[in-house]
Amino acid sequence: MKKLPTLPTGNSSFENIRRNGDIYVDKTRHICQMISDGKYFFLSRPRRFGKSLMVSTLKCLFKGKEELFEGLWIKSKNKD
Template sequence: MEQQVKRVPYGVSDFVSVIEQNQYYVDKTMFLPDLEKQPDNLFFIRPRRFGKSIFLSMLYSYYDCNQKNKFETLFGDLWIGKHPTSLQGTYQVLFLDFSQITGKIDILEERFNAYLCIKLDSFVEQYAAYYGSEKVVEIKSKTEYADKLQIIFEVAKAKQFQLYLIIDEYDNFTNVILNEHGEKVYHAITHADGFYRDVFKKFKG
């Protein structure tokens, strides 16, 4: 019988799609127990096309409380499927992709706010069962991402929700700025009171 050869998902960064379509996947789930022993803020630096994005997508699926019941389907054939950790499916996960933020330098901060607002609105809709309809409406009524985030943090702290933030392509647009506008502009948005630095301060709480 001819053995079926799995397709290589070149350029595909969605873990769920790769697994559900039975595409070739390099299992790196054996590193999850080690990652959980590390400090809370992890920083992955690897070459391009090294699999960072699909690894982050895998983390999302593994820790997302809304995907807890899909564990066997998604991870059953992987290492972690036989060695699950206690944190599997226990987080509300916010997944951000900063490569989606584009635009001219003079409207970049506005674009950043718009993108984060969309993602935070989607986040509370995704976990509406935890926040309740009134809080969801309140959060979505805010026009600044910082205000939305503040409410989410307050509710999560009061109700002891576990939050997990994943940022993919964190340096995508800053590299573009550095290359196209120079070090002075890059420094202005990433240092001191620069809005990009402020974004990370807000997420740290």
């Protein structure tokens, strides 16, 4: 039987989530839009709603860790 991916409860590291094959809801389309708008953003979400994960995703994106983005929207967009 194939092992199902796990929910990364308590893990806010994008790199760890992607390397472990945990479930990740792809928000890279929204992140790309946010970056291209070039405005200031205030991330005000309730506690435990992924602010740290989004910042971690941005960090990996700007560090150029392309292998972590395989299969995500932002990687397929950049192939054009």
